[in-house]
Amino acid sequence: MKKLLPLLGALVLCLSCGGVKVKVANPLKLNRTDETVELDWKEVQKRLPGITPEDIVVIGPKGEQLPSQVLYYGGVEPQSLIFQATVGPRSSTTYRLESGMREDFRAQAYGRFVPERMDDFAWENDRIAYRMYGPALERTGEISNGIDIWLKHTDSLVINRWYRPGYDYHTDRGEGLDCYKVGRTLGAGAMAPYEGGKLWLGNNFTGYKVLDNGPIRVTFQLDYAPFPVDSLTVTERRTISLDAHTPFNRITEEYTGDFDELRVAAGVVLRGPGGRVIDLLDKPIRKVGYWEPLNTDNTPDNGHTGIGLVFPCEIKVETRLGHLLASTVIPQGKPFTYRMGAAWSKREAPTSEAMAQLILDETAKAEHPLVVTFK
Structure with missing residues (x-):
């Protein structure tokens, strides 16, 4: 022995x-x-x-x-x-x-809390960047729990550089820019309760936790203060995950309160003339897309932004309350995950048709994941 x-x-x-x-x-x-x-x-x-x-x-x-x-x-x-x-x-x-011996690979997905810019939480990968608004900004009266987009030409990570004092990220200096406006909307695909034909928007996040942070995936949680939904009080936790080499986030929403189920809607704010819903209609409907009008903030041509949402279930689609809305019903306290992504006409989506293909491809990948087995 x-x-x-x-x-x-x-x-x-x-x-x-x-x-x-x-x-x-x-x-x-x-x-x-x-x-x-x-x-x-x-x-x-x-x-x-x-x-x-x-x-x-x-x-x-x-x-x-x-x-x-x-x-x-x-x-x-x-x-x-x-x-x-x-x-x-x-x-x-x-x-x-x-x-x-593990090589020291350059991070291609990254996110952080940004107290020096009114408590933003910003995250990015080699394709695109996003951000959400925090408590310090809410105290100034600017309230929003919608998703903001930063458009990028570069594969490099830009968050820390763009947040340096004096840097104007609303102007394209060769790396991209922030020309997306959120305001008191769902922005680029955030979710909210949708009861009684009304969107019930929460305020800015009150707390955050980084779960994982590169080099391939960044994942973080945002918590929101309880807010009214009709006669109810609802609490929200939003968990967002972004991998390298894709514009699509996985967003998991969990709503808790004194209810059995809740109608919710993920939405994209509509911009008016020049913007249009991307034709993706098939049965059952599980995806939506929106092509923004030409953005002319600060310059004559900041290009177009395409936004896509992909769901694990059939959704109801409508344009109302200033949004393209995709709604469904979810149980109380049960996490619900959907995908949200954006692309720029000056990079990956030169046309609305190209954006449509990105959304269709993402839908196929979600429905038919890669199959992994040990040999």
């Missing part, structure tokens, strides 16, 4: 050194490029005994180390391992997990 123990230890070490293969299969005719796949950390540890977040390495099909991230979901124990896969139409690609 004493002789067997060292042999078993050597076998485990050998298996760990050799790594384990992971097959990523694509069920669609669509090419999937740099799309995030997620592995349960306990399963990774089971396959690679002794592996730690500090020495887990993902190897691509050409033998190169790929960026990866261990997710903690705001806790202290690792929960998942993510990396990004590229898989051709109706094919598969094999990756390898092993123990090794």
